[in-house]
Amino acid sequence: QVQLKESGPGLVKPSQTLSLTCTLSGGSISGGSYYWSWIRQHPGKGLEWIGYIHYNGNIFYNASLKSRLSISIDTSKNQFSLKLTSVTAADTAVYFCARRGFNYGYFDYWGQGTLVTVSS
Amino acid sequence: DIQMTQSPSTLSASVGDRVTITCRASQSISTWLAWYQQKPGKAPKVLIYKASSLESGVPSRFSGSGSGTEFTLTISSLQPDDFATYYCQQYNSYSTFGQGTKVEIK
Numbered sequence: 145q146v147q148l149k150e151s152g153p154g155l156v157k158p159s160q161t162l163s164l165t166c167t168l169s170g171g172s173i174s175g176g177s178y179y180w181s182w183i184r185q186h187p188g189k190g191l192e193w194i195g196y197i198h199y200n201g202n203i204f205y206n207a208s209l210k211s212r213l214s215i216s217i218d219t220s221k222n223q224f225s226l227k228l229t230s231v232t233a234a235d236t237a238v239y240f241c242a243r244r245g246f247n248y249g250y251f252d253y254w255g256q257g258t259l260v261t262v263s264s
Numbered sequence: 265d266i267q268m269t270q271s272p273s274t275l276s277a278s279v280g281d282r283v284t285i286t287c288r289a290s291q292s293i294s295t296w297l298a299w300y301q302q303k304p305g306k307a308p309k310v311l312i313y314k315a316s317s318l319e320s321g322v323p324s325r326f327s328g329s330g331s332g333t334e335f336t337l338t339i340s341s342l343q344p345d346d347f348a349t350y351y352c353q354q355y356n357s358y359s360t361f362g363q364g365t366k367v368e369i370k
Contacts, residue, residue, distance in 0.1 A: 193361065249298075250313045251353075
């Protein structure tokens with residue numbers, strides 16, 4: 145059974161870099177045709193797509209975050225990661241990792257989510 | 265960017281009611297639309313994909329319809345487990361979600 149789990153600091157200071165990792169179990173991150181995705185949800189608000197990466201290196205970012213965003217993949221560890229630089233309180237959110245099909249665009253497996261608070 | 269607008273934002277209903285949620289896209293997305301259910305503290309769960317296809321394991325009381333710019337999610341007979349927030353998502357161009365519709369107990 146495919147499972148995704150986010151990990152990383154729950155508290156980040158303003159202007160610093162938010163770094164999260166998603167670990168896949170029950171499958172191979174380089175097997176099959178999937179985009180490995182990040183999505184966030186501000187407290188009490190809706191969902192915002194951040195970006196996704198394919199193991200072949202193709203990466204797609206939300207244009208509103210692109211200048212601060214980096215997504216990478218480590219096939220040897222079955223993980224993919226998110227780095228968001230120069231964070232502010234507006235980046236406080238629950239961050240989810242998820243799987244999106246290469247040939248279908250919806251997210252069929254999700255991690256449980258991790259709350260990241262930006263505060264000094 | 266494609267914007268997705270859901271209505272209503274909140275819906276009060278009773279067990280057994282037929283419930284309909286609407287999602288409108290700012291431009292045509294063909295049938296590249298999914299619906300999700302989210303409960304507090306949990307990740308969203310896909311219910312419907314390609315506008316009208318039921319995800320495996322999802323009860324048949326959920327159905328989706330529409331194409332182009334207008335879509336609906338219908339719950340034919342609301343059950344206690346269905347009180348949650350519902351989101352639409354377009355995947356015609358990258359990905360955008362609607363702002364959500366909270367279905368609460370009347």
